[in-house]
Amino acid sequence: MLFVGQLWSANKGGVKRENDSLTFKKQRGIEEEHVTRLAELESKIDNAAAKLLLMEMRLDSQKHAGILEGILKVIGGVFPSKRLWD
Numbered sequence: 559m560l561f562v563g564q565l566w567s568a569n570k571g572g573v574k575r576e577n578d579s580l581t582f583k584k585q586r587g588i589e590e591e592h593v594t595r596l597a598e599l600e601s602k603i604d605n606a607a608a609k610l611l612l613m614e615m616r617l618d619s620q621k622h623a624g625i626l627e628g629i630l631k632v633i634g635g636v637f638p639s640k641r642l643w644d
Contacts, residue, residue, distance in 0.1 A: 579633050586626040592619040 596616035603609045 579630060582626050582630050582633070586623050586630070589619045589623040589626065592616070593623065 593616055596612050596619065600609055600612040600616060603612060
């Protein structure tokens with residue numbers, strides 16, 4: 559996954575936000591697909607340790623998808639109503 563700082567540094571030359579948005583949408587789709595596949599696999603596994611690992615991976619992908627959704631909102635001009643530190 560691209561880190562936001564890396565993407566913005568690479569785009570100093572004037573690459574359009576539409577390209578950024580497309581990149582983030584693609585990555586969000588990948589993360590959402592991981593969530594679906596991991597949930598399916600998790601339901602088929604009986605081993606507790608393996609199930610826990612798959613659950614952690616699924617939750618991590620859900621987190622990534624949520625972060626990417628927030629980034630897409632900011633890029634699209636929808637800003638949070640409140641700053642995180644307020």
